[in-house]
Amino acid sequence: MKPIEQMQTPDPRNVEHWRADFPILGERVHGRPLVYLDNGATTQKPASVIYAENAYYRHSNANVHRGVHLLSQRATDSFEAARAKIARFINARRPEEIVFVRGTTEAINLVAQSYARPQIKPGDEILISAMEHHSNIVPWQLVCEQTGAALKVVPIDDTGALDADAYERLLGERTRLVAMTHLANALGSINPVERLVAAAHERGVPVLLDGAQAIAHLPVDVHAIDCDFYAFSGHKVYGPTGIGVLYGKAALLEAMPPWQGGGDMIRSVTFEKTEYNEIPWKFEAGTPNIAGAIALGTALDYVDSIGMEVIAAHENELLAYATDALRVVPGLRFIGTARDKASILSFVLDGVHAHDVGTILDHHGIAVRAGHHCAMPVMQRFDVPATVRASLALYNRHQDIDALIEGLGKVREIFGT
Amino acid sequence: MSNLRDLYQEVIFDHYRRPRNCHGLSGANHTAEGYNPLCGDRITLYLRIEEGIVKEASFEGAGCAIATASASLMTEALKGKTEAEAEALFGRFRDMVTTAAAGQAAAAPEMGKLAVLAGVREFPERVKCATLAWHTLHAALHDEERPVSTE
Numbered sequence: 001m002k003p004i005e006q007m008q009t010p011d012p013r014n015v016e017h018w019r020a021d022f023p024i025l026g027e028r029v030h031g032r033p034l035v036y037l038d039n040g041a042t043t044q045k046p047a048s049v050i051y052a053e054n055a056y057y058r059h060s061n062a063n064v065h066r067g068v069h070l071l072s073q074r075a076t077d078s079f080e081a082a083r084a085k086i087a088r089f090i091n092a093r094r095p096e097e098i099v100f101v102r103g104t105t106e107a108i109n110l111v112a113q114s115y116a117r118p119q120i121k122p123g124d125e126i127l128i129s130a131m132e133h134h135s136n137i138v139p140w141q142l143v144c145e146q147t148g149a150a151l152k153v154v155p156i157d158d159t160g161a162l163d164a165d166a167y168e169r170l171l172g173e174r175t176r177l178v179a180m181t182h183l184a185n186a187l188g189s190i191n192p193v194e195r196l197v198a199a200a201h202e203r204g205v206p207v208l209l210d211g212a213q214a215i216a217h218l219p220v221d222v223h224a225i226d227c228d229f230y231a232f233s234g235h236k237v238y239g240p241t242g243i244g245v246l247y248g249k250a251a252l253l254e255a256m257p258p259w260q261g262g263g264d265m266i267r268s269v270t271f272e273k274t275e276y277n278e279i280p281w282k283f284e285a286g287t288p289n290i291a292g293a294i295a296l297g298t299a300l301d302y303v304d305s306i307g308m309e310v311i312a313a314h315e316n317e318l319l320a321y322a323t324d325a326l327r328v329v330p331g332l333r334f335i336g337t338a339r340d341k342a343s344i345l346s347f348v349l350d351g352v353h354a355h356d357v358g359t360i361l362d363h364h365g366i367a368v369r370a371g372h373h374c375a376m377p378v379m380q381r382f383d384v385p386a387t388v389r390a391s392l393a394l395y396n397r398h399q400d401i402d403a404l405i406e407g408l409g410k411v412r413e414i415f416g417t
Numbered sequence: 418m419s420n421l422r423d424l425y426q427e428v429i430f431d432h433y434r435r436p437r438n439c440h441g442l443s444g445a446n447h448t449a450e451g452y453n454p455l456c457g458d459r460i461t462l463y464l465r466i467e468e469g470i471v472k473e474a475s476f477e478g479a480g481c482a483i484a485t486a487s488a489s490l491m492t493e494a495l496k497g498k499t500e501a502e503a504e505a506l507f508g509r510f511r512d513m514v515t516t517a518a519a520g521q522a523a524a525a526p527e528m529g530k531l532a533v534l535a536g537v538r539e540f541p542e543r544v545k546c547a548t549l550a551w552h553t554l555h556a557a558l559h560d561e562e563r564p565v566s567t568e
Contacts, residue, residue, distance in 0.1 A: 351434075353481035355456040356425075359543060363421050372457045385457040385480050414425050415482075 021046040032365030040391030052298035056291045082297030091221040099280040103244035104212040105135040107231035112139035114259040122148030125174045129154040131184040134374045136210045160187035161338035178207040182214035186375035187336030188344030219308045239299035243292030253279040260285040322401045345390040354386040364407040423536035432486035438475040450564040451553030462553045488550035
């Protein structure tokens with residue numbers, strides 16, 4: 001998917017309106033106004049999402065798919081309406097292609113264990129990239145250990161962009177699955193997912209996309225991308241923690257065995273034989289995170305009310321502003337400078353460890369991530385122990401970047417660099 | 418509000434920029450590795466202990482200012498100590514950076530230069546940086562083969 005073309009310079013008054021929707025942005029940290037630039041880790045929640053969780057427990061709480069009573073019906077209707085909303089948000093064909101899980105990590109593990117493991121043979125290959133989060137590496141390593149398959153890794157170049165030629169070379173006779181990020185969490189690189197999927201499909205290889213970061217920054221159309229699986233977390237797109245989504249093409253989901261057994265995922269149970277439920281419920285054993293699912297639907301309504309194109313244009317403008325401002329900070333080196341990039345500013349400072357930068361910025365009210373971002377192989381690729389990562393969301397504004405630059409000035413002052 | 422200057426004292430910068438005893442050690446008879454998965458910092462600690470006394474101590478690796486300075490200051494403080502004294506110093510150091518009362522007592526003369534790290538206790542998320550070298554020391558004294566992790 002191409003990055004969003006700049007539409008027009010967003011009206012800064014819009015951002016102030018959006019900010020008013022997020023109660024936490026009024027917090028003070030170490031006596032200073034909060035500057036929240038750790039959105040890659042998790043985003044803040046608008047009041048409507050907080051209210052939706054609250055309202056569910058006040059007015060609708062009951063178990064889903066079970067009761068004959070009114071509250072159970074109400075809970076079930078809201079839960080399934082959220083599923084339909086999510087399907088529309090990513091342009092899935094049918095709500096049944098949306099499986100509720102705890103988050104991206106669980107979605108990927110579900111595909112690894114239920115789709116990949118039963119059919120992969122010794123000597124088969126799973127193809128990932130060198131820019132993946134641990135949650136799109138380790139589940140495949142487990143499958144490889146369990147089946148005798150091999151994990152192949154597509155390299156990235158010095159800007160942090162995928163080596164697309166190497167990708168096509170590595171797609172081979174034995175490749176059984178491709179698992180790639182849509183938007184790299186430690187680097188900000190956007191992968192050309194339509195092209196990657198098309199190349200894989202030419203060889204009959206299905207593709208899983210890790211959309212944990214992309215879901216909040218790029219319009220995602222699973223039908224246009226034609227990916228076979230798409231995984232994302234609610235909390236990175238202004239929704240609650242503990243709820244996430246696995247999208248899977250219906251035909252693939254139908255052919256997969258259940259992952260976990262329990263209530264809700266069955267049609268009938270006897271000690272001799274159990275019949276499983278239809279998709280998606282076949283994959284939803286046990287009482288789900290009902291409030292979380294409903295509030296995730298509310299979060300997507302919120303995003304829709306602004307428009308993902310508008311959000312992306314705003315964030316792109318801010319990314320360009322921040323990139324220019326950071327570039328002139330003495331001793332600063334960006335890690336991740338891919339041409340197609342979104343929302344992430346990852347960097348190191350000469351003579352100052354990322355952890356020290358993080359502590360000093362925190363004391364100026366600025367929340368960033370300092371560390372390896374659950375992407376240790378990326379750190380090894382760029383030969384750094386850790387980076388500082390500022391990551392953007394729709395409510396960030398120029399003042400936040402100015403505060404970051406001022407904070408980095410304090411770092412240099414304290415460290416005398 | 419805790420003061421950043423209490424954390425980042427001049428002595429710490431001095432040991433961060435010019436860490437003492439930062440090299441391998443031929444003739445080391447106790448070594449251990451430490452790792453802080455939170456920030457990716459790694460340290461290898463080398464000790465040469467003869468007749469129960471630490472004759473030489475050195476380290477390689479580390480990363481952030483706090484972890485590096487702590488390792489540097491520790492290796493200086495260890496030389497000439499008996500194994501029992503080194504172990505006791507580990508306990509006192511850990512108390513100094515984790516408990517308020519012990520922190521105030523840290524000015525006690527026996528902590529010497531190590532007292533500059535007392536400010537870490539106001540920064541709970543940085544305690545692991547300061548104690549990485551010390552946990553590695555503990556492992557080296559007990560000849561633990563598995564790398565020490567602060568997690």
